[in-house]
Amino acid sequence: MPAEKRLDWRKNAFAISHKISDDLHYPHTAAYASLPFFANTQPFPMPNLKCPCCDHPLQLTGNSWHCDNGHRFDRAKRGYTNLLLAQHRRSRAPGDDKAMVQARTAFLELGRYQPLADALLAGLGDDDQPWLDIGCGEGWYTCQFAQRLGSDNGVGVDISKFAVDAAAKRDRALTWLVASGARLPLFNDSQQRIFVLFTRLFTDDIARVLKPGGELIVVGTGEQHLLPLREALYEEVRQSGFDAGKFLDARFTQIDSQDIHLEWTPDNELELQNLLAMTPHHWRAKPEAKAGIGKLAGKAMNAHFVIQRWRRI
Numbered sequence: 453m454p455a456e457k458r459l460d461w462r463k464n465a466f467a468i469s470h471k472i473s474d475d476l477h478y479p480h481t482a483a484y485a486s487l488p489f490f491a492n493t494q495p496f497p498m499p500n501l502k503c504p505c506c507d508h509p510l511q512l513t514g515n516s517w518h519c520d521n522g523h524r525f526d527r528a529k530r531g532y533t534n535l536l537l538a539q540h541r542r543s544r545a546p547g548d549d550k551a552m553v554q555a556r557t558a559f560l561e562l563g564r565y566q567p568l569a570d571a572l573l574a575g576l577g578d579d580d581q582p583w584l585d586i587g588c589g590e591g592w593y594t595c596q597f598a599q600r601l602g603s604d605n606g607v608g609v610d611i612s613k614f615a616v617d618a619a620a621k622r623d624r625a626l627t628w629l630v631a632s633g634a635r636l637p638l639f640n641d642s643q644q645r646i647f648v649l650f651t652r653l654f655t656d657d658i659a660r661v662l663k664p665g666g667e668l669i670v671v672g673t674g675e676q677h678l679l680p681l682r683e684a685l686y687e688e689v690r691q692s693g694f695d696a697g698k699f700l701d702a703r704f705t706q707i708d709s710q711d712i713h714l715e716w717t718p719d720n721e722l723e724l725q726n727l728l729a730m731t732p733h734h735w736r737a738k739p740e741a742k743a744g745i746g747k748l749a750g751k752a753m754n755a756h757f758v759i760q761r762w763r764r765i
């Protein structure tokens with residue numbers, strides 16, 4: 453029996469997103485346009501957050517965001533704000549858990565994926581426009597984008613409070629939010645650039661908050677990704693390439709697509725286990741197969757990424 457099964461995109465659209473949450477639809481999008489407040493041409497003060505309870509603008513006073521309807525959201529000491537309402541989450545702690553966040557941090561800080569970050573940075577201008585990273589995790593890529601695009605203009609959103617808590621340590625000037633990518637606490641047409649790296653594409657809310665002409669930068673894994681690891685884990689390795697076009701619609705037009713291939717030699721088993729914990733194979737592979745991946749230390753490992761840029765029409 454094949455050990456690796458073809459994935460349902462809802463479970464693992466981009467191959468290494470796991471424990472994906474829930475909120476599929478943003479039901480009130482159309483209503484905004486009719487309110488003068490949210491009209492497309494309205495210039496918003498920075499940071500342009502909206503209240504998750506009533507959609508009115510949020511103002512920051514001291515360490516607390518509040519709207520004119522009296523809803524308040526305290527900014528944690530670490531500098532992030534939780535705008536995820538209890539009724540909009542399916543579990544007490546949605547998104548990546550602490551162990552997953554720690555494993556990813558340990559792996560990313562080795563710098564193995566720096567060439568991917570470099571390729572993303574090479575495609576950026578240095579304009580001074582609002583930008584957003586959805587599913588930002590612990591902010592390893594986000595902070596590199598901030599160095600180019602400005603921290604003051606940037607918002608990092610993740611549904612995992614463990615991830616956002618870790619991210620907020622990296623850059624105090626960026627606006628870090630616990631929120632769902634399906635219900636972004638941002639106004640219509642407010643963002644010039646949106647990044648979605650290895651997490652699910654919430655097409656409707658991305659289309660809502662991205663300005664016409666704005667850019668969506670999506671990264672997923674290509675069919676060769678982590679081949680030695682997958683060969684060690686499964687009897688039969690299925691190939692499945694990434695294409696954001698499967699999830700986007702006529703509101704977006706593709707600018708370009710770039711494949712990034714990397715090779716490196718993992719130092720030890722810990723590095724491999726941390727790498728595994730970043731992938732859906734962590735949940736899918738058999739325990740005995742996962743226990744045996746230490747044998748890949750000192751041997752060639754590869755990564756295959758696909759960067760796609762799309763323009764909001």
Ligand SMILES: C[S@@+](CC[C@H](N)C(=O)[O-])C[C@H]1O[C@@H](n2cnc3c(N)ncnc32)[C@H](O)[C@@H]1O
Nearest residue numbers: 473547548587588589610611612632633649651
């Ligand atoms: C595979 S990680 C990628 C993290 C980061 N983009 C990176 O590449 O290092 C996927 C992230 O998406 C987050 N996530 C899952 N569902 C989400 C949702 N509905 N809204 C926002 N973030 C979500 C998870 O908590 C996790 O941090």
Ligand SMILES: [Zn+2]
Nearest residue numbers: 503506519523
């Ligand atoms: Zn409110």
